Amino acid sequence: MEASAKSAEVAAQVGGLVAEVAGWLEGADRSRLYTAPAEGEWSVMEILAHIANFLTYWSDAVVEVAAHPGQQFGRGPDDTDRTGYVLAHRNDDPAAMLSCLRDAGDHARVQLSSLPDGGWEITGIDRRRGEMPTSEIARRHLTKHLAVHFEEVKATYARVASGAAPD
Secondary structure (H helix, E strand, C coil), rough: CCCHHHHHHHHHHHHHHHHHHHHHHHHHCCCCCCCCCCCCCCHHHHHHHHHHHHHHHHHEEEEEEEECCCCECCCCCCCCHHHHHHHHHCCCCCHHHHHHHHHHHHHHHHHHHHHHHCCCCCCEEEECCEEEEHHHHHHHHHHHHHHHHHHHHHHHHHHHHHHHHHC
């Protein structure tokens, strides 16, 4: 089956956002990447590890739901794959994290590009929100999620640089 224009559009959005994150990380001061701005908050590297993890997880979920309509999907914040990935990569060298982010972004773009026409309106059952079409899974858990966490990365970096407490 041939991928749809929607597939190309969503894949390009993810690719563009990953490129922005990677470009930002390339210019970041390493000394600000590993410190959490406050107790119970993630450091920049922990947030970046989370991004790398969810790019793969959620792009796979979109494809899986498209292949199996009505399937339940999702995970909670304490999921061991999610938290384990963050713990395993929070101390990565910036070059290693760049590689993880780019690999995860490439994986997501390939997965999302594979959806044929009609694949974007197939629904699955989100464990917390109920029925959701693949287009909304991709928007909520990939493009919007990535944009929100990139803003969080920049804010966390700035807070660490200034030594400021959270708002």
